[in-house]
Amino acid sequence: MQNKIIINSNESITCPHCEQQFALKEAIAHQLIDQHEIEYNTMMQKELEDIRNQAQKDATRNASKDYQKTIDELNEKLTDSNESAEALKMRIEAEKKKVEKQVRESIELDTQTLRETVAQKDKQLAQFRQEELELRKQKQALEEQQKNADVDLARKLDQEKQSISNQLSDNFKLKEAEWRKKIDDASKANDDLKRKLEQGSQQLQGEVLELELETELAIAYPLDDIEPVKKGVNGADVLHSVRLRSGTVCGKIVWETKRAANWSNGWIAKLKTDMQEVGGDIGVLVSTAFPAGVDEPFLQRDGIWLVKPSFVKCVSEALRTVLTEAQRQRAVSTGKNEQMEALYDYICSTQFVHRIKSVVDHQEQMRTELEKEKTALQRIWKKREGQIGGITSQMMSICGELQGLSHGSMPLLDEISPLDDLI
Numbered sequence: 001m002q003n004k005i006i007i008n009s010n011e012s013i014t015c016p017h018c019e020q021q022f023a024l025k026e027a028i029a030h031q032l033i034d035q036h037e038i039e040y041n042t043m044m045q046k047e048l049e050d051i052r053n054q055a056q057k058d059a060t061r062n063a064s065k066d067y068q069k070t071i072d073e074l075n076e077k078l079t080d081s082n083e084s085a086e087a088l089k090m091r092i093e094a095e096k097k098k099v100e101k102q103v104r105e106s107i108e109l110d111t112q113t114l115r116e117t118v119a120q121k122d123k124q125l126a127q128f129r130q131e132e133l134e135l136r137k138q139k140q141a142l143e144e145q146q147k148n149a150d151v152d153l154a155r156k157l158d159q160e161k162q163s164i165s166n167q168l169s170d171n172f173k174l175k176e177a178e179w180r181k182k183i184d185d186a187s188k189a190n191d192d193l194k195r196k197l198e199q200g201s202q203q204l205q206g207e208v209l210e211l212e213l214e215t216e217l218a219i220a221y222p223l224d225d226i227e228p229v230k231k232g233v234n235g236a237d238v239l240h241s242v243r244l245r246s247g248t249v250c251g252k253i254v255w256e257t258k259r260a261a262n263w264s265n266g267w268i269a270k271l272k273t274d275m276q277e278v279g280g281d282i283g284v285l286v287s288t289a290f291p292a293g294v295d296e297p298f299l300q301r302d303g304i305w306l307v308k309p310s311f312v313k314c315v316s317e318a319l320r321t322v323l324t325e326a327q328r329q330r331a332v333s334t335g336k337n338e339q340m341e342a343l344y345d346y347i348c349s350t351q352f353v354h355r356i357k358s359v360v361d362h363q364e365q366m367r368t369e370l371e372k373e374k375t376a377l378q379r380i381w382k383k384r385e386g387q388i389g390g391i392t393s394q395m396m397s398i399c400g401e402l403q404g405l406s407h408g409s410m411p412l413l414d415e416i417s418p419l420d421d422l423i
Helices: 030-078 085-220 266-278 309-332 337-347 350-406 411-415
Strands: 012-014 021-023 225-228 238-243 249-258 282-287 298-301 304-307
Touching: 030 085, 085 225, 085 238, 085 249, 085 309, 238 309, 249 266, 249 309, 266 282, 266 304, 282 309, 298 309, 298 350, 304 309, 309 337, 309 350, 337 350
Parallel strands: 249 282, 282 304
Antiparallel strands: 012 021, 225 238, 238 249, 298 304
């Protein structure tokens, strides 16, 4: 027979390692409990059958012994009295029933104990199953609550995201429209300002060229009358009246300045009209733009002289010389129209143009040579200045070394200045 024990699952046990107490049912799995229940029931049935068989054997053996003893005693007494045989038989039967009753009561008591134990175990198992069922229900309810909470949270997050996205989209559209409006306004203002600046720049460039022409003529010819035309008044830019030292007016040169990128054929016609209004003798158009295919720095076209700004002084001297000589000729031969016509023909001739151009070319050559000489002299002066500086530095070094060697016994060296005394 195997060694089996009956224990209560609600009893507390202590862990031999950590000395922590806990209920026995928390340490035994339901499967193990069911297994032990089946094994226990089988064991109890087998033990009960063994007990019954053993009790019957013991009762039979005991009854046999007692019966045999009684038979022996009765046989011994049978010889003494045949009358007591029936009573003896009845006594034997009574003893046999008594022994059987005792054995039956013992077996019933053991069986009742086992049944009570099994019933208590069934009750505990039912309680365990109920508790497990409740725990499983609570777990399932918690899982469902968790899933529902996750779904609700996801829905709320989606709603918040959509709300924030819509709000940001609306704000961005408003900001985009606001900045687009500002950019458009700034672009328009920039275009207007650029157009005004270009107009102002062109006007300013023309005024600068006009002022430069006035200044150059006024410096070059202090005896002449240089009269700029007032702004807002139709006409040329500068009216140049050529005078002799005696104050006699020799003629008028009408100057017009144009500082533009492209040539316009209307400039010559306008200058001719301005000359007629002021009674000018010669018209000069100083322009940065020349007609297409013209590479010369100055030329005569339709009776008007076209001049680059850098050749104004040369052409003005030549034209002024023509007017002064014409005045002298008029003074010598007053009333000689033929000579005036000859002079006019001479001024308009190719020979006069070549002579004026030759004078301008010689003057330009002299200016170029002068610039080269100036550059060469500046280079020589800079070279000499460096040599003098090197000599001065060496002399100061020598004076310092001598004072150091003499330990201050040469005070005259202190009176030597760095540059002036050496020179």
